[in-house]
Amino acid sequence: MAPPPHSNRLIHEKSPYLLQHAHNPVDWYPWGQEAFDEAKRLDKPIFLSIGYATCHWCHVMEKESFENPEIAKLMNDAFVNIKVDREELPEVDSIYMEFAQALMASAGGWPLNLILTYDLKPFFAVTYLPPINQRGLIGMTHFIQHICQLWKSDERKALIDQADKVVELFEKMTLFSGMDMPDEGTLQIAMELMYEFTDPVYGGLKGEPKFPMGYQSIFLLEYASIKADSRALFCSQLALDMMQRGGLYDQLGGGFSRYVVDEKWIVPHFEKMLYDNAILARAYLDAWKLTKNPCYRKVCEETLQYVLRDMTNGEGGFYSAEDADSDGAEGLYYTWTFAEIHEVLSGTQAEIFCQAYNVTPTGNFEGRNILHMTTALEEIADTQGMELQQLEDMLKEAKEKLLKQRSSRSRPFVDDKILTSWNGLMIDALIRAASSFEIDIYRQAAYKAAEFIKIHLWKEGRLLRRWRDNEARFPGKLDDYAFLIRGLLSLFGQGGSSYWLQWAIELTDILEKEFKVLDGAYYYHLNDPTLLFRKCEFYDGAEPSGNAVHAENLLRLFQITFNEKYLKQAEDIFKAAKIYMETYPPGACYHLIALNRYLNPKALTIVIALDEERNLEKELKELLASTFHPHAEIIWKAGDDTLLSQLIPSLVDKKPIDGQTAVYICRKGQCEAPLIHKEEVFNALRVLGTDSLT
Numbered sequence: 116m117a118p119p120p121h122s123n124r125l126i127h128e129k130s131p132y133l134l135q136h137a138h139n140p141v142d143w144y145p146w147g148q149e150a151f152d153e154a155k156r157l158d159k160p161i162f163l164s165i166g167y168a169t170c171h172w173c174h175v176m177e178k179e180s181f182e183n184p185e186i187a188k189l190m191n192d193a194f195v196n197i198k199v200d201r202e203e204l205p206e207v208d209s210i211y212m213e214f215a216q217a218l219m220a221s222a223g224g225w226p227l228n229l230i231l232t233y234d235l236k237p238f239f240a241v242t243y244l245p246p247i248n249q250r251g252l253i254g255m256t257h258f259i260q261h262i263c264q265l266w267k268s269d270e271r272k273a274l275i276d277q278a279d280k281v282v283e284l285f286e287k288m289t290l291f292s293g294m295d296m297p298d299e300g301t302l303q304i305a306m307e308l309m310y311e312f313t314d315p316v317y318g319g320l321k322g323e324p325k326f327p328m329g330y331q332s333i334f335l336l337e338y339a340s341i342k343a344d345s346r347a348l349f350c351s352q353l354a355l356d357m358m359q360r361g362g363l364y365d366q367l368g369g370g371f372s373r374y375v376v377d378e379k380w381i382v383p384h385f386e387k388m389l390y391d392n393a394i395l396a397r398a399y400l401d402a403w404k405l406t407k408n409p410c411y412r413k414v415c416e417e418t419l420q421y422v423l424r425d426m427t428n429g430e431g432g433f434y435s436a437e438d439a440d441s442d443g444a445e446g447l448y449y450t451w452t453f454a455e456i457h458e459v460l461s462g463t464q465a466e467i468f469c470q471a472y473n474v475t476p477t478g479n480f481e482g483r484n485i486l487h488m489t490t491a492l493e494e495i496a497d498t499q500g501m502e503l504q505q506l507e508d509m510l511k512e513a514k515e516k517l518l519k520q521r522s523s524r525s526r527p528f529v530d531d532k533i534l535t536s537w538n539g540l541m542i543d544a545l546i547r548a549a550s551s552f553e554i555d556i557y558r559q560a561a562y563k564a565a566e567f568i569k570i571h572l573w574k575e576g577r578l579l580r581r582w583r584d585n586e587a588r589f590p591g592k593l594d595d596y597a598f599l600i601r602g603l604l605s606l607f608g609q610g611g612s613s614y615w616l617q618w619a620i621e622l623t624d625i626l627e628k629e630f631k632v633l634d635g636a637y638y639y640h641l642n643d644p645t646l647l648f649r650k651c652e653f654y655d656g657a658e659p660s661g662n663a664v665h666a667e668n669l670l671r672l673f674q675i676t677f678n679e680k681y682l683k684q685a686e687d688i689f690k691a692a693k694i695y696m697e698t699y700p701p702g703a704c705y706h707l708i709a710l711n712r713y714l715n716p717k718a719l720t721i722v723i724a725l726d727e728e729r730n731l732e733k734e735l736k737e738l739l740a741s742t743f744h745p746h747a748e749i750i751w752k753a754g755d756d757t758l759l760s761q762l763i764p765s766l767v768d769k770k771p772i773d774g775q776t777a778v779y780i781c782r783k784g785q786c787e788a789p790l791i792h793k794e795e796v797f798n799a800l801r802v803l804g805t806d807s808l809t
Contacts, residue, residue, distance in 0.1 A: 129583045130200040131530045132168035136177060140187035143198045146207060148645065154195040154233035160266055161231040162194035165201050165208050168530040169386040169436040171445055172243045173226045179246045180255045186246060189259045193266075195233075201225065202435060202534060203581050203589055206640040210647060214281060215240035230262055235647060236278035286648045292635025293690035297710055301693065305700035305707055306338065310346055312701050317379050318354035320701060324384075326374045327363065328354040329394030330659050331701065334708045336401050337745040341715050348405075355402050358395075359414045362485035365449060366472060367518045368425070369417030371395050372439075373657075381487050382480060385439035385446040385527075389426060390658050392418050393540035400548050404743040412552065419548055422541060423560055425529075431563030432533035432571070432582065433541050441527045448527050450483035451517075459520045460513050467506070468513045471495055532583040535572050535595040536658070538564050542602030550609045550740040558609075565606060565615065568599065577625065593630055593639050593652070593661035596622050600668045604675070608749045610736065613759040616675065620762065623672060626665065627684065636662045636691040653695040654702040662688050663705035670712050674720045674748040677765050677784035685713065711746075717803060718746035722779040722786070725753050726771040731793060735778075738797060742804035 119138035126137040128145055136143055144150035154161050166173035180186045190196055201208035208227070216223045218240040230239040239262065247254035253261070265274060309331075314321045319328045328351075335351035338344055358364060361380030363372050370392050372383035396418040403411035426434045441448040453476040457465050468474070472486040479485055496506040542561045549557035571587050572579045578591030578599065603619040606612075630637045632651065639652045639661065652660055669685035672678070689710060695703040696710065712718050721739075725732055732751075739749060752759060752769060760767055769786070771777050777789040778796045780803070790796045 125198060129532070129581075129586050129588070130168070130203050131528075131532060131583075132166060132170075132173070132200040132202075133198055135168060135174075136181060136198050139177065139181045140184045140191075141181050141196050142187075142191045143196050146197055146199050146204055146645070150195055150197050151233065151235065151645070157195065159193065159195050159233070160262065161233060161235070162190060162196045163199065163211065163229045163231055163237075164197070164226055165199045165211065165228075166226040167201050167436070169388075169438040169528065170225045171384065171386065171439045172224070174440060176226050176243050180244070183246060186255050186259075189256065193259050193263045194230075201227075202530075202532070205592060205594070206643070206646060209639065209652065210650065211237060211240075213285065215242075217281065217285075232275055232278055235645070236275070236282050238274045238278040238281075282647050292632055292687065293693050295690060295693060296686060297689055297693040297696055299714055301696055302707065302710055302714060305696055305703075306344075306347070308700045309335070309704075310350065313350045313353075314378065315353075318350070318357040319380070321378075323378045324374050324376045325363075325378060325380060326657070327358060327371055327391050327395055329391065329398045330655065330708065331704045332398040333394075333401055334704050334711065336398070336405055336743075337708065337711055340405055340743055340745055341711065341717065351402065352406070352408075355399060355411065355414075359399075359410070360488040362487045364414070365421070366486040366488070367449075367514050367521060368421055369414075370421035370425075371418065382485060383446075385449055387426075387437040388657070389422070389433055389435055389534075389537045390540055392422055392426075393537065393544045394659075396422075396544040397540075397547065400544065400551060401743065401745070404551060404741065415548060416552065416554075419545060419557060423556070427560070428531065428533065430567050430571075431560065432567040433538050433564060434529055434531045435534055435537060436530040438527040438529070441525045446480060446483070446485070448521065448524055450478075450480055450485055452478065452483055456484075456517070459516050464509055464513050467495065467499060467509060471510055532581050533567070533571075535568055535578055535580055535591060536598040538568055539595070539598030539600070539602040540658075542599075543605045546602070546605050546609045546611070550736065553737075553740070561602070561606060562611070565602065569618070576621075578622070590641050593626070593637050593665065594658065596626050596630070597661045597665040597668060598658075601664055604668065604671050604748075607675075608671075610749075610751050613756055613762060616762055617758060619668075620672070620676075623668065623681075631684070631687075632691075634687055636688045637665060651691070653692050653706070654699070655705050659705035660692075660703070662692060663703070663709055666692070666706065666709040667712060670709060670718070671748055674718065675750060676763050677720075677781075679784075685709070689713065715746045716782075718782070719803065720748050720750065720781040720786075721800070722750045722752060722766065722769045722781065724769050724771050724777045724779065724789075725751065726774055726776045727754065729753070729776070731776045731778075731796070734793070735796070735800075738800055739804075742801065744800075744804040747803070 121138050121140045123143045125133040125143050199207050211229050212223050212227060214237045215227055215229060224242045226243060228241050229237045231237050244255050244258055245252055248257055312320050319325045332351045332354055335347040339348035357380050362383045363375050363380045370387050373386045373388055375383045396415050399411045399415040439445050453474055456469060456474050460468055473489060474484045492506055493503055496503045542564050545557045545561035571582045578595050579587045580589040580591050580595050600619045600622050603615045606615040626637060636651045638649050642649060653662055666685045666688040669681045673681040692706045696706050723735060752766060769779050772789055772791050775791045777791050779786045779789050790799060
């Protein structure tokens, strides 16, 4: 096989996204001082291009422009060109996306392309551009020529002045701390605005494209449980129902795509992200615990099975994403022609499957069919004169046949880098599902992933962000610490070793010392001289805000340890985030989740001091797993757990009574008299939780 005609500095990188560009004729540099120095030496602006490995339009722009020798020559002559994987360096992406949204007056997106001065200040920003002028978009050729003319003209000083002012403005706009605590009124106003933004017909937020409602649904479910609010329950169930029926959900293999381009959840952008599937698995789990709707359990299990089947490496870490494209076409792996269905299925089975999943000869996506459901199975069973169970069994068999056939197709590319933050989210979902469904494979997968991070991404007492091909690299961000702490606290709370709590406390101490603003929230990243400034992130994006998740972590640690310092640290975040919760609640939804916990009088700690025979342990685990206690923290205290007593000295006196397992129910560090009789224990825990809300 002939060697590629071009190579650039990206051949030395590990990122799949950067390696996709390693043989472009563009003279790409990775983000770093070498590129910055070269731009200054040559007196050239920087062309900064940010994307990720499973980004469809990134692929398009690469093929059309970055692989084009003529365009590459123009770029090399005009710029020093830098490529960034947004998932490896989210702090770079975050800062420049914020600039881009201001410069473009639009929502932004990827690929994100900016022109920077050689001291890294932006003065132009665009997303995808075609190679030549078309469809109202300037082509790359003309864009490069235009920037060259400006850089070499008298307008260059004005461009630099503009860049200076933009950076100065954004530095001043960053809010790190606040004076006032949000309260119940903040929560109620936010809820009313959430209802206004909700699509009452198709669920989710109004408009298109539509993005998965994961943590938003979790918030609505928790609010519905605590307040007995039927509107919150309706909004969460509507979104969850419509997402799992639509093309957003992989009807054969499980798991969710990144988003849909229509309001009905039918036509997805087919890439699958680990974080979406972790958050959505947790949302469907919570919905099952609250409503006992078996469909929600099924979706949760199928989503987790997808991750374990297709997105897990041999040592237990979880991969980042799957591409939308295969064989050069978007969605080809997931879609079907009418004829392909009939080649695999036959007779009545084919007919009913096509009816259930809306498969037609003309298709609904470039002549092919995106499988989705618009008719209830009960209605189909009725029209076919079948029992519902008979229909479900037939469709299950059909899906297994089609999935087997699909597995012979060319698979979409898998971005196999392992990110600490996203693995933390999946650990949380897996260990909770393991307890609720009593599925040990989920428990073992959660432990194995946590051990993977400890072995490969915990170096010299600090977290690293990314592991791939035996290389761990890049300092951990707030998200890496916060999301992992969340998973570790869940491992501990679901009956895991105190070892996980110890590590969670250690990680929390690092955030306090190295990331926290004095009396405020937390910086997104460590101090870095290559970045224009250090910022805090408050709004949720595709992933929840790291500050919001950590506010929840701190409240959980307060409930577990009874240490007031964690409550104070959480309150500092709430004060800083108050303006964001009030300005645009859907964008600060995870802060609302944490605030809901803070304000909930039912937020409690359940200490279970087990006797020598560990009596009631199995029954209590089954009860707690099947009831919805959204803001309860469980501490399983065995007599031989000396580490737990060291970590939480106040638990020393929480012991079995008269040799029997005792249950202590505590609020804000104050514990009621212990309960030892099975009936009174179970009655108390049932009252405190929600068995089922429909």
